[in-house]
Amino acid sequence: MTEIYSTRLAASLKLGIVQTSLDPAAAWVTGTKMSPGEEERAITEIRGFFAAFRQEKIPPDIIVLPELAVPSGFETQLRRMAGQMQSVVIAGFDYRDGGSPGEVHNEALLIVPKRWRDRAMGAKVTTRRIGKTYAAPEEDKKLRAIAHTFQRDPSVWLFDGGEIGTFGVMVCYDFLDLERIAMYRGKVQHLFILALNKDATSFRHVAEAVARMAFCNVIICNCGHFGGSLAVSPYRLSERRTIYQHAGPSLATAQIIELPVASLDLHQHGADPMKDGVKEFKSLPPGYIFSTVLIERLAGIV
Structure with a gap:
C-alpha cells in the first residue's frame, strides 16, 4: 500500500494564503460592485503580495484569496499574474451580474496557468467558475434591500491536482452545509474555503471538526x-494540527505554508505513517473506510 500511494503524490503542497x-x-455602498477606492486598494494589495511571492525560488503550487476580494475588472490581469507565477490561483471575485x-452570482475563480509544477498544462491559461450555493442570511438581506436576488449554484466541485x-473549493457559508461536507468525505486531501466572515471563531471550530470528520x-482564507x-x-x-492561523481585524497579510499530502493519503487508505516513532495522524473517523447502514428508530418516553 505504501508503494501504491506514496509514489504518485508529493510529500507536501506549497500554499500561498492572501x-x-x-x-x-465601504466596498459595497451603492450596489453590488466595489467602490472605486476599495477596488484600487484591493488591486494594490494583491499586486504587492504576488510580488512578494515571486521572490520565492519555487513558487507556491496554489494561491488562495478570500471571498469577494478581487474586483471583477481585474480578472485578465490576475490570469496573467497566475501565468507569470506558474501557480494555480483560487480567488473570490466581486459579484457578477446574472x-x-x-440577479447576481457570488463566485470563486480557479485559474490554471499554461505551465505548472515544471510541466505544460495547455496552450493557454484556463479557468473554472465555482459558484456559491447558499447566501449567508445577512448577505441575502443586503442584496434584497437593493432589489437584487442571489443566484444559487448547486454544483459541488472536485479537482484532481495530480501530485x-x-x-x-467552497465559498464561505457553503462550509456549513453538512451534505456538501459528506460528499467530500473520503475523496479529498484538501478543502479550501474562501470567506468573508465576521465570526472567525465559529469557522475555526468548524474547520477543526471537519478536518477530523472528512x-x-x-x-480558510478569510477577509483581513x-x-x-x-x-x-x-x-x-495537538501542537501540529494548526499549521497556520492569523488573528486580528483590519490586517492585510500573506503567508506561504506547507500541507501534508503523501503521508495523509497513506493514512486515508489504511496505512499508519510514523514520525519520530509516533503515529502522524489521528485515527480515521467511523464510516470513513466502510460504513454500516444505520436504522432510525422512533420511541416515546412518556
Whole structure:
C-alpha cells in the first residue's frame, strides 16, 4: 500500500494564503460592485503580495484569496499574474451580474496557468467558475434591500491536482452545509474555503471538526477586515494540527505554508505513517473506510 500511494503524490503542497483588508462596509455602498477606492486598494494589495511571492525560488503550487476580494475588472490581469507565477490561483471575485436584471452570482475563480509544477498544462491559461450555493442570511438581506436576488449554484466541485492531491473549493457559508461536507468525505486531501466572515471563531471550530470528520486538510482564507485565516490538518499531536492561523481585524497579510499530502493519503487508505516513532495522524473517523447502514428508530418516553 505504501508503494501504491506514496509514489504518485508529493510529500507536501506549497500554499500561498492572501488575506486582503477589504472593508465590506465601504466596498459595497451603492450596489453590488466595489467602490472605486476599495477596488484600487484591493488591486494594490494583491499586486504587492504576488510580488512578494515571486521572490520565492519555487513558487507556491496554489494561491488562495478570500471571498469577494478581487474586483471583477481585474480578472485578465490576475490570469496573467497566475501565468507569470506558474501557480494555480483560487480567488473570490466581486459579484457578477446574472442572466436576468437584478440577479447576481457570488463566485470563486480557479485559474490554471499554461505551465505548472515544471510541466505544460495547455496552450493557454484556463479557468473554472465555482459558484456559491447558499447566501449567508445577512448577505441575502443586503442584496434584497437593493432589489437584487442571489443566484444559487448547486454544483459541488472536485479537482484532481495530480501530485498535490485532490481538493474541493467552497465559498464561505457553503462550509456549513453538512451534505456538501459528506460528499467530500473520503475523496479529498484538501478543502479550501474562501470567506468573508465576521465570526472567525465559529469557522475555526468548524474547520477543526471537519478536518477530523472528512479527514483532510482544511484551509480558510478569510477577509483581513475580520481576520481568522487558518489551516488545520488531522495530526495526532495537538501542537501540529494548526499549521497556520492569523488573528486580528483590519490586517492585510500573506503567508506561504506547507500541507501534508503523501503521508495523509497513506493514512486515508489504511496505512499508519510514523514520525519520530509516533503515529502522524489521528485515527480515521467511523464510516470513513466502510460504513454500516444505520436504522432510525422512533420511541416515546412518556
